[in-house]
Amino acid sequence: MARISGVDLPREKKIEVGLTYIYGLGPASTRRILMAAKVNPGKRVKDLTEEEIGRLRAIIESEYKVEGAKRTELALSIKRLMEIGSYRGLRHRRGLPVRGQRTRTNARTRKGPKKAGVVKKKTPTKK
Helix, strand or coil: CCEECCEECCCCCEHHHHHHHCCCCCHHHHHHHHHHHCCCCCCEHHHCCHHHHHHHHHHHHHHCCCCHHHHHHHHHHHHHHHHHCCHHHHHHHHCCCCCCCCCCCCCHHHHCCCCCCCCCCCCCCCC
């Protein structure tokens, strides 16, 4: 089993797809890594030699931020936005959609489940 950056790659998948299981690597960066390492993208993870795995590991560690470092960088970016009080930071702090989506309906992923029974009372008017 190939283990790169602390992630066990799925044995039956092609290496081009398998590398995307590493947080921070997508299809485009995976293709660049495979070209640099001179590894056939159609090869299965289980068919890789130790030498090929070593080349892939060396390229990923030297040129890309992945897994923990990438997650830390993202968390620090969000924290910075919240500290400077930007609009995006306020949306993060309140747990609302950040990228301009509507919130009157939908947005349940960010807002969480509906809060049933929340009804505003009418204030009595003075005579």
